Amino acid sequence: MTKADVREDATAPLEDMDDWEDFLKLRYPRPAAEDMAPKAEHEFRDYRADARPSVKDFYRLNHTHQTVDFVLAKKHQYLALNKREMGVWEAMEYLNTLIDDSDPDTDLSQIEHLMQAAEAMRADGQPRWFILTGLIHDLGKILCLFGEPQWAVVGDTFPVGCAYSDKVVFPEFFAANPDSQVVQYQTTNGIYEEGCGLERIHLSWGHDEYLYHVVKEFLPAEALAMIRYHSFYAAHREGAYAHLMTEHDQEMLNWVRRFNPYDLYSKSAERPDVAALKPYYQELIAEYFPPVLRW
Ligand SMILES: [Fe+2]
Ligand SMILES: [Fe+2]
Numbered sequence: 001m002t003k004a005d006v007r008e009d010a011t012a013p014l015e016d017m018d019d020w021e022d023f024l025k026l027r028y029p030r031p032a033a034e035d036m037a038p039k040a041e042h043e044f045r046d047y048r049a050d051a052r053p054s055v056k057d058f059y060r061l062n063h064t065h066q067t068v069d070f071v072l073a074k075k076h077q078y079l080a081l082n083k084r085e086m087g088v089w090e091a092m093e094y095l096n097t098l099i100d101d102s103d104p105d106t107d108l109s110q111i112e113h114l115m116q117a118a119e120a121m122r123a124d125g126q127p128r129w130f131i132l133t134g135l136i137h138d139l140g141k142i143l144c145l146f147g148e149p150q151w152a153v154v155g156d157t158f159p160v161g162c163a164y165s166d167k168v169v170f171p172e173f174f175a176a177n178p179d180s181q182v183v184q185y186q187t188t189n190g191i192y193e194e195g196c197g198l199e200r201i202h203l204s205w206g207h208d209e210y211l212y213h214v215v216k217e218f219l220p221a222e223a224l225a226m227i228r229y230h231s232f233y234a235a236h237r238e239g240a241y242a243h244l245m246t247e248h249d250q251e252m253l254n255w256v257r258r259f260n261p262y263d264l265y266s267k268s269a270e271r272p273d274v275a276a277l278k279p280y281y282q283e284l285i286a287e288y289f290p291p292v293l294r295w
Pocket of ligand 2: 137138263
């Protein structure tokens with residue numbers, strides 16, 4: 001399948017799934033070193049004005065269709081992990097079959113993107129499990145190859161079954177979500193208990209949650225949090241939903257924050273030499289993972 005096939009789908013407004021990540025960079029620009037002082041409200045960019053129509057359409061679909069029922073159904077469908085059996089490197093190559101044919105000469109492949117994040121971590125002397133997490137963190141995007149629409153693979157994640165925070169991007173689009181009419185789902189804690197912990201919260205369905213379940217037996221808790229919550233921007237960037245979290249969650253979110261700059265800002269036009277780097281990364285994968293995983 002190519003991204004063009006995905007694009008023909010009416011539920012795929014983005015020309016390229018990476019357009020969502022480009023929008024994240026627009027919303028959360030890399031702070032310049034001299035620019036670390038807290039900003040006044042008016043200095044923040046207006047992401048609404050800057051967002052392309054396709055990105056807005058994408059969020060509209062995401063916020064409309066990610067309901068409690070939808071999330072539970074997807075968990076039921078995927079978390080038995082009975083779709084495929086393959087190793088981590090094989091999954092990287094599988095994800096790479098999602099080809100961007102709009103401009104294959106200049107756009108980086110999925111493996112190249114993953115390696116750029118991992119290489120930036122390696123250059124900073126991060127621990128091996130951290131680098132490995134960078135290498136694999138987006139492998140859940142193979143959901144796209146299983147036929148899931150863009151809005152059920154990527155996008156900022158948010159809790160379902162409780163009141164939507166206005167810190168979630170484009171919160172006004174939640175008005176079209178059927179759950180917004182369910183009184184039980186619209187109280188502050190909704191179907192959860194205060195301080196119950198993120199473990200008990202159902203986040204909107206996407207590549208983060210799926211990959212977490214594939215790898216959860218094999219990586220340290222910090223790495224698993226980085227994978228599971230890396231798109232939960234309302235929490236790790238905006239500080240929302242703290243009332244549902246434990247102290248442990250807050251500690252883990254600090255690791256997500258450490259991870260996030262590599263995710264957002266490591267993409268460069270310079271192509272990593274995949275063939276040359278492959279032995280290093282295959283050894284790293286083998287250090288933590290069995291040869292075959294269930295997906
Ligand atoms: Fe991601
Ligand atoms: Fe990513």
